Amino acid sequence: MDRNTPTERTPLTSLSESFERYLQDKGKGRGGDGGNYRRNAARELERFAEWAAGDDKNDGWTGIVPADVDRDPTFEDLDERVFREYARHLVGDRGLKQNTVQTYYRYISAWCGWCVNEGYLEAHYAQRASAMAPLPEDDGRKPGDQQAWTSEQRHALTRYVDERARDAIETYTALPEDADPLDRQRARYEALKAARDRALVFVLAYTAVRVGELLRDPNDPRRRGVRWEDLSIDDGSMDVYRKKQQWDAASLPDPVITPLRSYRQLMDPPTERWPVFSTFDQRTLAELVQEELADRGERPEAINERRDEFARDLLLVLNEDVRPPSITTDGARSILQRLSGEADIDIAHPKHDYLVPHGGRRGMGEVLVRAFGYTVAARYLDNSEEMVRERYSHIEAGELGDVATEALEQID
Structure with missing residues (x-):
């Protein structure tokens, strides 16, 4: 049927x-x-x-x-x-x-x-x-506690969003000069959305920053989401409001730099106070435009005419410097759920059928502990070494098992 x-x-x-x-x-x-x-x-x-x-x-x-x-x-x-x-x-x-x-x-x-x-x-x-x-x-088993992105999942998701963003940006930049203005706006919007999604995925996948430190929390006015003024792309750092209730610098490793720089160039935010990961929600932006332009003295008819000039309200807020809010932590989950489905990533987890934001942090924790040990991982994750040892105790258990096996082979 x-x-x-x-x-x-x-x-x-x-x-x-x-x-x-x-x-x-x-x-x-x-x-x-x-x-x-x-x-x-x-x-x-x-x-x-x-x-x-x-x-x-x-x-x-x-x-x-x-x-x-x-x-x-x-x-x-x-x-x-x-x-x-x-x-x-x-x-x-x-x-x-x-x-x-x-x-x-x-x-x-x-x-x-x-x-x-x-x-x-x-x-x-x-x-x-x-x-x-x-x-x-x-x-109480570790695999059931919290999801950790595997290397295969991380590569599959980052490869998908990278290809998607490249295609959208190429479509936009390849438009002829005489293209219809609205068609050009639509192509720019799609490129912006794909570039934002790519930057978000790469930041979650490689920085190990907590999603609550990166995006807006409606219940905590201090967590308004990172702004462009908080980023120093050339220096590879980002200021975030940490879980310990203070501002601190987080690292931006090499894989994150190009997606962020490309996204910023495409967006060209009116001011440095714009959120890095702006909401693209049409209802939110429509209400914001109407309220802000009305506060500036424009009449409803003029506001509607102004909106008709743009294919999307996001492009109007960029043009008029009407600063939108950052996406929320729930918004990030919705984005990752959509992208995980589009990329058709194989996910076998008892609690989640998509790659959740915190899984990127835990996945990087796995990589860091295995490569450099608990002390370095704790510094990068902004956690105590004791907590990192507890959360990644399965790694140490596996390593001790290897030591025991080697010892038995030498004796026997």
């Missing part, structure tokens, strides 16, 4: 009728047919459907349909008790590790939430406390 064809959603709709539509919404590529998430979600939805129908014959389990009814499971049969039983099934019947149980349940929970939004269900039963009660707590 075509994904745009309306479907009648009733309590008697079978569960399987919703699966393909859900997977298309979550899939990547043309028609939503690709992507790691779609593949993994499809597998778990199929297992859930078999369990709901009683097809797995597990200890006399007959499914969620009443015994005196002969039909496939429908949405009428779902409530929080069903999801509670499925949580028990994951915990006890398949011999899964604790974090794996959590991951598999999240696939079903995400589908349940989608069903609420689409009108199949009245409530998100899978997220109710009683439904989730049988699920295990995190087992």
Whole structure:
């Protein structure tokens, strides 16, 4: 069935009728047919459907349909008790590790939430406390604590955003002189967005700066996001407001310099007080333009005419020096979620299906500890050596294991 064809959603709709539509919404590529998430979600939805129908014959389990009814499971049969039983099934019947149980349940929970939004269900039963009660707590193992970008993931993401930015900038700069002004503006906007995303990814991937030190926190006015005046690109440093409540210099290693310099040249900010990572949210910028220009004495009709001259409000705020806010930490997560999906990066993590901002910091921590030891890594990460040793204790354990192996080989 075509994904745009309306479907009648009733309590008697079978569960399987919703699966393909859900997977298309979550899939990547043309028609939503690709992507790691779609593949993994499809597998778990199929297992859930078999369990709901009683097809797995597990200890006399007959499914969620009443015994005196002969039909496939429908949405009428779902409530929080069903999801509670499925949580028990994951915990006890398949011999899964604790974090794996959590991951598999999240696939079903995400589908349940989608069903609420689409009108199949009245409530998100899978997220109710009683439904989730049988699920295990995190087992405390290091891989399940926080995501760390692997070298392969870091290279895949940075390569993707670099190619994307190069293509967008080349498209913009290659336009003929007689190109339509609005077409030129649209191309510049796309180049700016791609260049901003590239600079953000490279900074997160290589500086190990905390995302809360880099971007705006709506709940903390001191954290307004780094501005161009905070950067010294030639010196390779950046002033950030650290977690320890004071300003400090962070390093900008070589891989970060070119993306930042290219982005700044393309943006050409009106003043040094502009945020490095400006929001591109259209609603936010539209409200900002209308309020700021009205404060400058312009009438609504004139403001609308002015906006019509620009393909995007971002270009108008640049032209009029209406300083926008920095993106927020939540905004960075949304950007990375989008980019991780577009790049189709393979992510096997119990908590996240995309590369989260803090994973870049932890990934660099892994690199630094392995290359230079805990003392140097602690300085770069702006942490105590004791904390770094605790968070990366798995590295030391592995190294000690190698030492023990070598010792045994020498003695034996």
